[in-house]
Amino acid sequence: GAGVSQSPRYKVAKRGQDVALRCDPISGHVSLFWYQQALGQGPEFLTYFQNEAQLDKSGLPSDRFFAERPEGSVSTLKIQRTQQEDSAVYLCVSSTLFGYEQFFGPGTRLTVL
Amino acid sequence: EDQVTQSPEALRLQEGESSSLNCSYTVSGLRGLFWYRQDPGKGPEFLFTLYSAGEEKEKERLKATLTKKESFLHITAPKPEDSATYLCAVQNFLNSGGSNYKLTFGKGTLLTVNP
Numbered sequence: 001g002a003g004v005s006q007s008p009r010y011k012v013a014k015r016g017q018d019v020a021l022r023c024d025p026i027s028g029h030v031s032l033f034w035y036q037q038a039l040g041q042g043p044e045f046l047t048y049f050q051n052e053a054q055l056d057k058s059g060l061p062s063d064r065f066f067a068e069r070p071e072g073s074v075s076t077l078k079i080q081r082t083q084q085e086d087s088a089v090y091l092c093v094s095s096t097l098f099g100y101e102q103f104f105g106p107g108t109r110l111t112v113l
Numbered sequence: 114e115d116q117v118t119q120s121p122e123a124l125r126l127q128e129g130e131s132s133s134l135n136c137s138y139t140v141s142g143l144r145g146l147f148w149y150r151q152d153p154g155k156g157p158e159f160l161f162t163l164y165s166a167g168e169e170k171e172k173e174r175l176k177a178t179l180t181k182k183e184s185f186l187h188i189t190a191p192k193p194e195d196s197a198t199y200l201c202a203v204q205n206f207l208n209s210g211g212s213n214y215k216l217t218f219g220k221g222t223l224l225t226v227n228p
Contacts (some may be wrong), residue, residue: 004156043216057201089155098214099214102159
């Protein structure tokens, strides 16, 4: 199965801890997105990479959120000093350059206590 | 700002009872309208992309249509396995910085099909 994978699938953090969420996109996909999905809501855009370049980070809710994709493949979303409002499912999406079909990973459910 | 509104929020159908889900959108430059299916605890699964008014696409019991202001997802003779949340999203080609590929989602319609 050559889909998008994310790890961990579930993460529980104490308020104030730092967390790192990993995304392995489909091999060869140039574009990678991160979305945040709160309970009962649709996904909301966080950031976009084209290869290793982060072209849009306008959706990141605060400077505690940081994303990287150093070699244009695997991406990591890091959240520093987690807060309860960060509790959500974080979804990674990969697609070919023009994004006509976007493939979602299973998500990482983050719970901040 | 792009907006997507889905209705109803929840829909209960009996098996075999056909119906439609609505997605109303406001976007300055529609590049594409997307439909996804999401099962509990899973990521959204791609169903369709529609690009221009009048376009229709079908997959098994699902048919998606597009006008200049809204899209419909028609479900014909649904089965219990069609139960899921259906999400609608738009892409805006006027977004800058390469993010004309990002999706703006509605809140979804939770469909339950009873046997």
